[in-house]
Amino acid sequence: MAAELELDDVSKRYGDVVALDHLSLGLVPGELFGFVGSNGAGKSTAMRIVLGVLASDGGQVRWQGHPITAQDRQRIGYMPEERGLYPRMKVGEQLVYLARLHGLAPAQATRAVAEWTERLGVAERIDDEVQKLSLGNQQRVQLAAALVHDPQLLVLDEPFSGLDPLAVDVMSDVLRDACSRGVPVIFSSHQLDLVQRLCDRVGIIRQGALVASGSVEELRAGGPSQLVVDVPQAAPGWAAGLPGVTERGTEDGCTVLELDSGADDQLVLQAAMATGPVREFRRRSPSLTELYRHAVSEQEEAA
Template sequence: MTDSLHIHRLQKNYGPLRALDDVTFSVAPGEIFGFVGSNGAGKSTTMRIILGVLAADSGEVRLGADLIDLERRRRIGYMPEERGLYPKMKVGPQLTYLARLHGMSAAAAETSARTWTERLGVAARFDDDVADLSLGNQQRVQLAAALVHDPDVLVLDEPFSGLDPVAVDVMSDVLKDKAAQGVPILFSSHQLDLVERLCDRVGIISAGSITAQGSVDELRTRDGQILEIVGPHPDSRWADGLPGVLAADYASDATRLRVHDDVDDQAILAAALAHGPVHRFAANPPSLTDLFRELV
């Protein structure tokens, strides 16, 4: 079985700027870990340190009990945010070349290149220059480049960027299949609905520090729940000061209250009814997007 990927207390400074501050998390075999944060939060820096493209000022990256060295990094499938394909090289020969750099034989490399272009829907472009492909198809080829050498670990920086819904489904299925084979998968994305749907666990990074991590359910329930009430006019600000209410958002379509888990929801309903008829009263955990807005 593939080892877990461990990132332990990474620090990285650029002069007075601290890009990473004690970043620690792990990705277990067969786990899909979503790494989310605003632009400049430290996601790409962390991934580049995992790959050895950057050196950390302190901290460690391990596969299982062992520090990652050059030989073990060859077993990682990496998809950079800035796409790294040769634009004037044909798709198939390029993938074959990259697979051979990872130690595959010529025959095995070409077979793998054809398998992955077929799986990712770009087999018809096997003999075309990368520059002649659409951005979405270039993205598919870039993922094939991360997969072509049958890696033990996947580290993918914004793999869904620029993809249409069909391509998102194809890529999601590939990641789920690799996870089912025991591969640890770390990927970053700004598409939080996709992260929420696809990931086993999520880490949120802000200003170089991990501000929250856990399963999606753990994160969504860590700070209470959301009550959505349709009825009372928002200008009344009817929920201000009610016991157990942590925050109130008086939108035109509904009032959304963040409340403690043990709040007396019947008391809140009674307060709403005191300001007019209530057409909807529902309790929901916050979405990952709601949590992200609060933490970042």
């Protein structure tokens, strides 16, 4: 399937600081793409270049096969990390105003605002000033602002920040619904468990470069091998010194071990049995958090 949105070899520098280092990625219709990385890794810079808020120093952003235009960007729904709402403006008036800026007629804008404020649970606050809302409800209004003009692409920077679990579920359902209609969605988040649960694909960025990309299962296949071992009588550090084996903590009272490529799990089993009865010995799929740490540490070692 051809990509709807493409970033092709996009670079951005601020003096000696490399914000984006030849970044390339693509989103296909209906794909939910999670963009993860530490603060300053380049996520927001990439999104702002897609939006045209920043100009790249090199490379190209394409939409549906052609260089993205100002008219194309009118069809993007954007949610910035720093909230872009007018605090003293009423919720309904503000959303209608933003919908009109995207080209909706007055009646269309009013209908869309009623629909999205109801869907996102803020319809009762439509006549309140934004500054009088809780941070979570301001977040919901910000999402409504990104959706009110029926966008063809959603670009969301930390959309789940500060939301309670119920609001997270509401926003997750909205994003899945958008994808089911063929809208590609790219969002950044530090909540890696949420990214793992929601996303079709994940991109891990470090110092402006994409160091890993793929589905969680693809990243797991290329990530570190792990073992979970339950040896109740073992002293702490029993696996220390085993070649190619690193202890990564505990899980439900069991020891979690990470194995380098080529490490022998049978040597691990022998070492465990030498300490006493082994109640559990199994392979474990790493979480996205662990995959992220592994990808970033590998890149640091390569540098």
